[in-house]
Amino acid sequence: MTSPLWNSPHSSFPPANPTSGQLAAARFRLHAQHHPVGHSALWAGGAGVVALLLAGLLTAPNLTEPAGVPGWVLGAVAIMTLAVALLAGAAAYSIVRGTPASPETDPVRYAVARCQAGTGSPGPDERVNRTARHMVDHLVHVSNPTYRFVPLLIAAAAFAVRPLIDMAGSGAETWTLFQFVPAAIIIVGMVVLEPLAERERDACLSFREQYDSE
Secondary structure (H helix, E strand, C coil): CCCCCCCCCCCCCCCCCCCHHHHHHHHHHHHHHHCHHHHHHHHHHHHHHHHHHHHHHHHHHHCCCHHHCCHHHHHHHHHHHHHHHHHHHHHHHHHHHCCCCCCCCCHHHHHHHHHHHHHCCCCCCHHHHHHHHHHHHHHHHHCCHHHHHHHHHHHHHHHHHHHHHHHHCCCCCHHHHHCCHHHHHHHHHHHHHHHHHHHHHHHHHHHHHHHHCC
16 A cells, blocks of 8 residues: 555654664563563562562661561561562553554564654555554553553552651651652653653554545
């Protein structure tokens, strides 16, 4: 399928060679689509390690006698770590299963197609355009601010619970303020990502409209 619009000088084309970051992201997404169980297991393991490190960071100021740590504390940390790992793995599997598997298996062409969708206009390569059109509906969905930011808000609130409890109980110290850092980083990230998400969504909508009109 060829169109004068796609050969128009006003259309934007992605670079012929994707960057190393774009190529790595393409390999990551293709691996997720073709190996959903293994991909979910990786997410579960990573989330478990992060949860374990955070649990240690938050409890460290109170552990003046590491040898005398109550057994229930260790049990609670183990249960929390396992719960976070299982939830992360289940969430990753759910997301992967909800992502349409791409007919394109070459990571280079897949990366170029994703870039093409982000330009807002179809390009001269029909195969790239078909791949981009196949992924664009999902890109529109995940670039919705609600989809992106509700989980981040929940995470920020979860990180803020402990220091807020300390402050409400008059147990606030200098360390308490540092415990707000993860929540603050998440909120700042949301502020930075919001315009990028809107720009990506507008570009994908434009690509879909132009492709479907031909």
